[in-house]
Amino acid sequence: MKILVTGATGNIGRKVVDHLLTMGATDVRVLTNDPRRAALPDRVEVISGYLRRLDSLPIAFEGVDRMYLAPTPDTVTEVLTLARTAGVQRVVDLSGEPESWWGSVTEAVETSGLEWTHLWPGDFMENARIWAKQIRDTGAVREPYPSTASAPIAMDDIAEVAATALLEDEHAGKSYGLAGPEILTRTELVRQLGVALGRDIPFIPVSRDEAVQAFRSEMGDTASWYVDNVLGGMVENTLAPTGSVPEIIGRPATTFARWAADHVGDFAEAATQ
Template identity: 30%
Template structure:
């Protein structure tokens, strides 16, 4: 009953692999660029890597890469895969999801998975708490964090909680075959997250209020313009509006999710090293 875990070097996959192994379950970590022979090659943008990665696999933890999703699903079905757990995004729930580049990429993968003759489970997390790592560079350099909408609210979820949710649906058939909207336990603004990081690191972290265009210019080397506009639109829509918090995560893992303060304490080294 081997589980293929794609994106093995990612934060969620790393936690999931460790969880499954602690439970004595066979796991095949896979990555586009394996660092050693313990990780299989599975480049979701290269269908030639699919057959070997899927051979003998019964379940898959899948990252949402749309470029060859139909080929992946077809190969998984032929290989005898019984269950695909997709790491999607709650952005697919927005009314304009089809028009948003960020949401559409996840939506396209969801549609391929749910149309397949294989059981599909959709995990739709909101904001990853790990997105705050983008602030680590200015924080370590002693510079202010640029924010276009400091009072925009989000629902940060710890990567370890997403991994626990994935482990739950992979190991309990009664939980499989449906979508889950996963949020952290609290609605919190970017400014409040910065304040928590200031407290945890013992550093006075300033906020620099910037315009949309200024932020896009700062991020131009890292985020394509269409995706940057989608993010900015989303943050603007949540400016001063509390994020909706769901109970799906607690239902899956049996406890409330970890707070952003817990995530910050777990990652303090990323902001002070």
């Protein structure tokens, strides 16, 4: 069984590759726009390409049975048509509920004629990295919604779920909402990050416009979108722990405290200022 991992340079796709190999997959092909940056193992077949470069895909899909689909809503319909034509049978996609931002990926997959498994993650623990510059520059985190809560999930957990779904037939035709093991407010996330870094990090509530300004140097023009759609979206929609991660991979989902302790290096410069 040949498995294709698209977006193999990405944060989740790269981890999917590692989990597939750990689980014993022996015929893994990866699609990446930057093979050198991906630092891929010698045991995988590397194809240079990108889901938005449709002419790079036929050779990538040749002989593939199953694939992990990174989300590219603008080309997903064409990508899936090429995959089906090439003989791909099943897709495990990273997407979202039909009414969500990534719902168009879900809809395209379900109408493609391929077998599918949907992975619908909530807030990523890795999003905490956007605080590093604020902490470095000011020693604090400034956001508008201190009591807003989520059940953040580690990208590595998502990748392990994806690899499991690719290898095991029982997950075909299922949609999995993926969340971490506990609901945490924004202030609690900052507190736990401070514990891992060995320092107190104040959470300073600010207005929406002040938050956009605080994130602009790190996120550029996407700062407004992030504050309005990601942070603002959490105000009305708190995704609670779903239990899917331990059910699928057979171990507890990673806690934010564990993630923070494992990623102190991501914030090391901030912690020493």
